[in-house]
Amino acid sequence: MTLLRFAPLGLLLFLAVPASAADWYIAPGGNDAAAGTQAAPFATLAKARDAIRSHASAEAHTVWVADGAYLLAEPFVLTPEDSGTQQHPIVYRAMQDAVPIFSGGSVITGWKKNGKTWEAVLPAKLRSPMPEQLIAGHQPTTLAREPDEGLFTLTSVTEEAPEKGPARQTLRLTGEDYAATLANVTPEELPQVQLLAYHKWDNTRRHIDQLLYEQHAMVTSGRKMKGHNPLNQQTQIRIENYAAALDTPGEWHASADGVIRYFPRPGEDPSQMQMIVPRLEKLLIVRGKPEADEFVEHVELRGLRFLHARWTTPQSGFEPSQAASPIEAAVLIDGARHLAIADCEIGHVGIYGLWFRRGCQHCTLERTWIHDTGAGGVRIGETAMRRDPKQQTDHITIDNNILNRGGRIFPCAVGLWIGHSPDNRVTHNEIADYFYTGISVGWRWGYGESFAKRNTIAKNHVHHLGYGVLSDMGGIYTLGPSEGTVVRGNIFHDIHAYSYGGWGLYTDEGSSGILFEDNLVYRTKTGGFHQHYGKDNIVRNNILAFALLYQLQATRVEPHRSFSLERNIVYYDQGELLHGRWSQVKHDSSNNCYFDASGRDVTFEGKSLQEWQAQGHEIGSIIADPKFADPEKFDFTIAADSPVHKLGFRAFKTDDVGVYGDQKWIDKAKSFQYLPVRPE
Structure with a gap:
């Protein structure tokens, strides 16, 4: 089934399972006003969750998810009232041979060819904030940038750091590199343009405040540079998100007037493809309250795909931080016990893929593909030390997963990160391309x-x-x-x-x-x-x-x-x-x-x-x-x-x-x- 296209309900094939009051069904052509049965399925995970909440019996509940695409209006949220028990777990799972996709993105239509590029108009709801990611079919694309391959190296950096207020750094390029990049930026688009700097184990992502054409320089502002890891004449950089950089197949750019342009790769026709702009930042949130001894327990998600989550760089940018530690995850989990995620996919997201953050114990991630992430793949625990045992994350198993193609927005991110967390098992994973x-x-x-x-x-x-x-x-x-x-x-x-x-x-x-x-x-x-x-x-x-x-x-x-x-x-x-x-x-x-x-x-x-x-x-x-x-x-x-x-x-x-x-x-x-x- 083509991504994000809805199929008539009669065309859906359902797995034959024993009828039970504890079985619920959802399908792309379903209706949340329906009964949630095999013959009259719901349309959303949220409705199935709410139906389980209102069900009085102490049976195990299984939500059977049909093949197809589901547009998420908001992240799917599980709270302590959505818990099962060891004898009666709550399971959300794909039907046999089904590949259900839960998307936090919107499909952009109306593409027309204009020279080497194709263009369309972004709906007004997708312009605030302006998008920074685009997925062409199942393939990631590249926000227009220079250089296309490799990086520029700064020639010098000077800093003004007042006692109050942000520091200002002036970064200089060679005349040749400046001519190839910032000399082509118009004043109108400067607020969108971003600088990505690579230095030691960190990266800095900033907006540009001012261009100094005669000095071949740019001015940015933010946190004062750290003495052990400053921007300097060894720092490599890239300039992103301006129209003149749209010159290579696979690149795209959206201008402030809402026109989005894409330079297709060989064989691509945007008018015949699903061109998706991620809209939500998070796709799945498990919201236990470990500080109150309230956990989401004995829940399983199996065979589900969570795709298309955005990142928008704030005006303050992203200051250097090892492992991109301030960045959250598209699947964010707090206060979970005996939560199992298996045979799933998390992809095309602008931040980390999945994070067992605070108060998670005895949870597992298995046979899941996490890919095309702006930051890293998986995080376990926190940078903070939680002395309350209920709030500490421990005994997490990450087994038999594929984590690849990450760090595309935050290059300093890690494939798999463990913070202040003990007794975890990370086994048999494929971790590559960071x-x-x-x-x-x-x-x-x-x-x-x-x-x-x-x-x-x-x-x-x-x-x-x-x-x-x-x-x-x-x-x-x-x-x-x-x-x-x-x-x-x-x-x-x-x-x-x-x-x-x-x-x-x-x-x-x-x-x-x-x-x-x-x-x-x-x-x-x-x-x-x-x-x-x-x-x-x-x-x-x-x-x-x-x-x-x-x-x-x-x-x-x-x-x-x-x-x-x-x-x-x-x-x-x-x-x-x-x-x-x-x-x-x-x-x-x-x-x-x-x-x-x-x-x-x-x-x-x-x-x-x-x-x-x-x-x-x-x-x-x-x-x-x-x-x-x-x-x-x-x-x-x-x-x-x-x-x-x-x-x-x-x-x-x-x-x-x-x-x-x-x-x-x-x-x-x-x-x-x-x-x-x-x-x-």
Whole structure:
């Protein structure tokens, strides 16, 4: 069924299920004034929810959702009165073979060709605020921008920061870059134009206050720059949302007079497609009240698609914030217990996909595809520390999901983020195509109290991160004391930073008590493992291969043992083996295997292995070919006669990493094509 077209009720095929007072039905051609039966279905989820509320029996309720498209007038909201029980859960599920779509968008019609572009008129209700996202059929598009590929680099930045009021920054480009962009902006459209700046691990998104043509500069205002992460002459930028930038297939622009223009890709005809402007910011809200001990409990959503949610940049812009932490999610969950979301889809949204935020326990997300997000895929917990156990989020399971193509509005966002939240399981997920970190765990800089304990990160396939636009990232990135956290059996690869950073396993400020075991890491920029600073982390039985600049990094010298490095294989053909302050950082290292496939001598801060061992390092370690099956094709299967077996290295499986189950689901994860993260 074509997206957002309504089918006659008689054409809908319903699953034959036993008749029960606890069964309800909705269909695109239904009527909320109907009885909600198979023969007379409701039209909306909200009506089915309300019918369950008014039903006096203590039976389990199932809302059967027919195939087709459903326009959401407002987010679908569940509150504590919508709870089931363990014996009598409330289930909202797609009918057999049905693909119900709940859309927060509006279809734009009346497209007419005008030269290379097509144009239509936005309805008045979609002009306030003006849209910043457009979906062409099932494909995302790009808000008109320059440059189309790559980024510009600022030549200088100056700041005026009064004691009161916003700071003002003047940002300068080369004359050539200015001529290609801001010189083409008209005064009338300047209020719409946005600057997206990439700096270290953050991004800043601002409106432009003033153009200084003769200086090749722009003026923006907002928060005073942070000394540790300012905008400067190394900052890369992009200019978005002005008419002259509409010059590449797949781009679009809407002017203040309400005319929307689209430059179609080959084979596209907007007059024959669903051209959708997202209208709602959130699609599903679970609104428990954990502070009042009122939860949404024992509810399941299965087989539903939630698509098309907007983001509109406020006049104040978006100030730099690690992991895009202030940004909420299109599916926002508070105060939920035993909530299950399975076989669903969340896509084409301007913010994060899904967030188990406050007071969520024993909830699951399974076999769900979250894609084309303005920020990241999934968030668990908060940046705040909730000392009331009812308000803390814990025991969340994120298993067998696909999270990809994110960070399109907030490049600093994370594929999967865990804040001050313990006892979660993140397993068998495919996480790819983000501009920053894949998985981030913890939210404490230093050794202060942290709630991010005993998290399990296992069997995830995390790859294609960074794309050389941000820095200081990892396949997995950890912060603060995390005793009991285990990172085991994952594959991290193709991670490339702009300047520094781009690691596989990255223990940042205060990371402590974490076990990294049986992970495969390859094709990173600055190392398979890096510890900035932390305490008593164990890096054991991993394969770390083919980093570009360095293989292992250790940065800060502290009085305690920083980490233990044991029974790992480090295999490389370029760059340095060790980088940082290895001879000074307190660490244990033993029974590792090192090999430089380029034929160079393996040295440790310029010393031979024997000299390095004489200083108390690498006890029992060797320099030897580990005999991988085909490392150039990233087959790291270890031969039976490999010398690493004598070190105690245990071969581990990699063919069970990532999603599992139905072959179509496995094939879907493998079907996506990603651009190279670094120039070859």
